[in-house]
Amino acid sequence: RFKSSTVKECIHAILKEKLANVQYIPEEMPQLTESLSETIKDRLKEEGFDRYKMVVQVVIGEQRGEGVNMAARCFWDADTDSYAHDVFMNDSLFCVVAAFGCFYY
């Protein structure tokens, strides 16, 4: 079962570790998002959701006072599939990580 809470904890821990003192530098962000998504994915695989296809989406944006609204809509089987997301913010950037788990039937 895809447990949102544990996944969220994982994500949160990783984000905290990786983004603690990171400033928003536009050139470095693509790389950072990539590596973040990879680490999170690997970490989630370690959690052992064997029958789930994991999709990890990482969005990092700069905090400049603009309003941001992010939403996701999933076409899936709500009984089995689930998602978890976590938001990390410091004073220069925000990072939204959404991890979706789709069940292999």
Place this chain on the structure above:
Amino acid sequence: MWMAITEEWSAVNKEITRKDLTETLKTSGVETKRAAEQVTSADQGVRRPGQALTLSGGWLSAASQPDSQNEDQKHREKTFQKEKSVHDIDTHKHEHKDRGKSKERMRERFKSGERDGDKMRERERGKEHQREGDRERYQDKLQESSLEKERYHVPKDKDRESNRERDKKHKRHEIKQIDTQTNLKSFEERDKEHHRRRESRHHLEEEKTRSEERERRHTEKKDKDTKKSIDKFLAYKAEEGERVYKLQKDRELDKEGERRHREKKEYSVGPGKERFSKERSHKRYEKEEEEKHKLKRSKEGSSHGDREGTVRDKGKLIEKEERDTRQEEVKDTRIYNSDTGFDNFSANYEDDFEDYEDDFDDDEDKSGEERGAEENLREIPFSRTSEIEEIQRAISAENDRICTSLSKKIENVKKEPIMERQYPSVRNSSCGIFMDFQMANQRQSSRSMASKQKKRSSELLPLIDLDFSVSFSLLDLPPVNEYDMYIRNFGKMNTKQAYVQCNEDNLERDIQTEEVETLEKWTQHPGESALVSGGEEHFNRILLWTYASLTPKIDSQRLANFLRSACQVIAVLLEEDQVATQPRWKLRSRQTSLSISDSCFQLNTNQPFLHDRKISCLCVSQVQRQTLLSVHGLPEKAGVGLLHRKSIICVWNIWQPSSPQKVLICDSEVICCCFSPNKTTLVFAGTIDGSLLVWDLREDSRMHPHMMISETDWTFRVPTFSTDGILNSVNHTSPILAVEPVSTSLNTDQNYGLSSLSYQEEMSGPPFQIASMDENGILNMWVVVELQKVDLAGSQTDLGLIPGGKVKLVHSSAMELNNSLFPKDVRQRMPQTLTIKFLSSNPNHFIVGTNIGLVGHSTRHDLKVLPKLFRPQESGLRSISINTIDFFPFGKPLFLVGCSDGSIRLHQMTSEYPLMQWNDSTNGQPVIALQWALTRPSVFFVLDASSNIYIWDLLENDLLPVAKQTIPSENVVTMALLGEPEKTNGLLGLALAKESGEIDIQYVKEKWALPQPGESEKLHLLLLQSF
């Protein structure tokens, strides 16, 4: 499976043969050389078998065999020469190495094979030298193990023989050439040679065992194939003659190479070939180093000559052996690996082989030029012998021929290994019928799987319903407003905010302080209950509680009483102290002492407010005998201020004579006064204008006016209550002549129904009444009421009450004594009541003194009593005023009457006429005061108007007074007795008020003061007799 394996085997065999051929061709050049050397060594071995044996020991202990020195020497020389040639080859090799460093890796591999060959040769030769027997045994083993070897052994031997011959010639040549070389060099060479030999021996042993094994397997598993191949080889041999042997030998070598290759492989599984080659080069480098090292050492040791050299060699030998053992260890592991490799022969062999081929291909690519170079190299040493040269040429020619043909083949094969490396299994699977089956199987299974999955999915799909049921909001970050943004940026920067106001004088200042925190707390002392202290929150509740329960418990009355008495005691003590320190008082008292008295003292009436005031009355409390009231009349000249036209009553404590306790004032002249019967808390006074006054001595002094007189603060107490405000109908209209307390305590039987009033006992003892009688014969009875509530604003109904006063008098009854008391005949004489006394044993009865010499007797309730009148012994009515009456204080109903004509009568209550009457005791002087002694029943004191004091002792003399004392200086106005009848200390004071206003206290001598035993009985008898 089997099919596949056999097929592969055949392929492998083919490959082996092919490779063998190439190997043979490649190594043939080396082999020829080796063959030649082997010949020499064999030759030596044949010639000196014993020598070799000794030598074999001699390497270890050459010094221990001096007997064979000569032979040894020869042998050594020979070996030196022989080795020289080898050394040459070695040097060439080195040169070669130096030259072709770029191709070193490839060449190394090739060279390793070559050198192995060399080593092999050397090893064999060394063996021949050292252990002839060993070698033969070994060869025997070889023969036993492999038929082929056996077979080729003979031709090999033959070949050797011929080679030997040839070699010998060549060697001899060499000897001659190299003879010139120094011993030193020969040592070096020998060392090197030896070292190499030692190394190679191990290799060889290994190789042998391995080859044996391999051979055995070959024979066992593929005997036919191998035999075929061997046959082929034989055919080859037929063509090439002696080369067949070499071929065979090469094949062995080949295998050895192969093995090496495998080893390499094993090494190169991880790090690759490069590492291995490095290792090898490193090894070689080590070897070189060692050689150099040895060279150096041998150089050092060369001066010591042969023996030392040999000793040294021995040391080195040991060293080397150590090294060898080390190498052996390494090799053992290798052997193990290779053995395991052989165990998996069917699987590994092929791969190894192919890998080898692969490597070989690489070698082959450059083999052309390398070969050329090698050949050139070899030509140098070999050119010395024409034979060898010929052989060499033949070999090279053949090599060339085969090389070209092989390279083509190999080029075809080349593609495979590459594939093989990447997909070894694929290659295996793709190249057989079996693999087709497998493919088919796979296909089939995958098909079935697919169908299964399809089925499953078709089953599952209807169960699963996908939907867009929810949409998640991942992030909602509201836009930050401008101010927050500014603050955020501002906070980050290291800036400060400041403001400036241009209009500087328009600044406003404000100070804000914290409000003072207040908290209400209360405590209760003494802590009588559990709740001793509390805070605000309890306040209201506590108040209620206090009113409900605490108030009755506070005995302020008791406390006040205690304080009052304590204060008095303290004051008395202080006074006495002062008297003791001030002799002035004593002196004065001595002067004033009288003959009837032991001692005397004066109350200090020398107060400024008492000057020029006559004392009209003295009064002693019935219960507190030391308390004295003195009434001071109006001064002759008008005073000023507060005390103008005021009469004064002083309350004294005779123990404290220095000053009056309290000073009471009133507006009119006081005629008579008295204390309350039970306690000295109330003072009653009757005035000349008919008002009855009450002073409450317990009142706070602050209620009354103060005056500073001669540095002392005096409080002048005004009356608490006055009957002036009471309606005239009941009030006195003439001067009050007498005021008497009437105690009701003794007639409690009549007090029924009044128990509710008992609360008053707490305050002022039992309730009592005050009787006041005026000149008109009106007797008023007043009830003394103590108010529970104090009205500081003053009472509207009780007009005579001072604001804050607590005591008032309520009129109880009035009697017209003149009408009720006297019969009509007496009434015609217009009697006037002068004094009144209440019977102490029965307060309802009272007697009234008149101005006609009669004493009336009546009761408060108009009861008929007998006798109604007490008459003097003389009959007839005379105008004799009764000045004083005194009841007998010791219980009997007797009383003394002092008359203005100087007569004294002793009456008893039951008879109309007196018991005794003394008419001229005072010489006709009117009796002013008369009083029974308080301590002795038979003694009484009489004061007449001319200031004479008479002391009567009835037991001593019932006709005349026993003593007479005249007060010399002044007129004595009145007299009062002080004494405590309860105590028998013999103190009986006589207070004498003088006209000048002084008060003397005379202590009567003990003979009149101390009671005598049986005195009352004697008096009783006396009275009975007189009656």
